[in-house]
Amino acid sequence: VLSVAEPLLAELRRRASDIVELPSGESVTLQLVTNQPWSGYNWYLGNMASRIDINTDLPVRLNALPDLLAHEAYAGHHTEHSVKEALFLRERGFGEAAIALLTTPQAVVSEGIATSTFDVLVPPEEQAEWLQAFVYGPAGWEIDVERDLAIQRTGQSLSAVSGNAALLMHDQGGSVDAAVEYISRYGLLSEAEARKSVRFLTHPLFRTYTFTYTAGKELVRGYLQSRPDPKAGFQELLTEHWTPSRLRGSALWRSSDDERLPS
Numbered sequence: 001v002l003s004v005a006e007p008l009l010a011e012l013r014r015r016a017s018d019i020v021e022l023p024s025g026e027s028v029t030l031q032l033v034t035n036q037p038w039s040g041y042n043w044y045l046g047n048m049a050s051r052i053d054i055n056t057d058l059p060v061r062l063n064a065l066p067d068l069l070a071h072e073a074y075a076g077h078h079t080e081h082s083v084k085e086a087l088f089l090r091e092r093g094f095g096e097a098a099i100a101l102l103t104t105p106q107a108v109v110s111e112g113i114a115t116s117t118f119d120v121l122v123p124p125e126e127q128a129e130w131l132q133a134f135v136y137g138p139a140g141w142e143i144d145v146e147r148d149l150a151i152q153r154t155g156q157s158l159s160a161v162s163g164n165a166a167l168l169m170h171d172q173g174g175s176v177d178a179a180v181e182y183i184s185r186y187g188l189l190s191e192a193e194a195r196k197s198v199r200f201l202t203h204p205l206f207r208t209y210t211f212t213y214t215a216g217k218e219l220v221r222g223y224l225q226s227r228p229d230p231k232a233g234f235q236e237l238l239t240e241h242w243t244p245s246r247l248r249g250s251a252l253w254r255s256s257d258d259e260r261l262p263s
Contacts (some may be wrong), residue, residue, distance in 0.1 A: 001054060012073065108244050162183065171201070
C-alpha cells in the first residue's frame with residue numbers, strides 16, 4: 001500500500017501547491033493501522049505536521065487511494081489545518097485556530113473541503129489519464145480506467161446511504177443487523193464493508209458525523225459552482241474562516257444577478 005501511496009501523495013502535494021502556498025516545513029507521514037472504525041484518518045499534530053492512518057482491516061482498494069489521500073492530506077484536512085495554523089495562529093495569534101472540533105459547524109466545512117478536493121486537484125476530464133499515470137500504471141494494473149471511473153462516479157450518488165442507516169438505528173430504533181443489510185443492499189457493499197461502516201455509525205464520537213460529509217460537500221460544491229474559477233474559490237476556502245451559513249450565503253450571493261438571496 002505505502003509503495004503506491006507515498007509517490008501518489010507527492011503528486012497530490014505538487015498539485016495542491018499550485019492552488020495554495022503551503023507553509024514552510026509542513027509535512028505528512030503515512031502509517032498502516034488496524035482495528036479502527038474508519039478507512040483513513042488525519043491526526044493533525046500541530047506545527048504544520050500530520051500523521052495519516054490508513055486502516056487495513058479490509059483490503060485497501062487501489063482506486064480509493066487517490067481520494068483518501070487527497071481527502072486526508074492534499075489539499076484536504078492537512079492542507080486546511082496547516083495553512084490556517086500559519087495564517088491565523090502564527091501570523092494573527094488566533095488561539096482558536098489551534099484546535100479542530102468534531103460534530104460542529106467547523107467540521108461540516110472541513111469535510112466539505114476534503115470531500116471536494118480530488119475533483120479540484122484533478123478535474124474530471126483529466127482523471128482517466130492521471131489515474132493511469134500515477135495509480136494503475138505504477139501498480140502494474142491493466143484495467144479499463146474509463147469504466148472504473150464511471151463505476152466510481154455512479155457510486156458517489158449513493159453517499160446518503162450511510163446517513164439513512166444512521167437514522168435507521170438512532171432515530172427509528174433499527175438493529176445493527178438491519179443497518180448492515182440496508183448498507184449492503186443500497187450501498188452496494190459486501191457484508192464486511194457494511195459492518196465496518198456500521199461500526200463507524202455506532203461509535204460514540206461518530207454516530208452523527210456521517211452527515212458532515214454529505215452536507216459539507218453540497219455546500220462546498222454550491223460555492224465552487226458559483227465561482228468563475230473553482231480553483232480560486234478553493235483557495236479561498238483554505239485561507240479564510242468559513243461557517244456553513246457564510247458558505248451558503250456566499251454561494252447564493254455570487255449566483256444572483258442582482259441582490260443577495262436570503263440565507
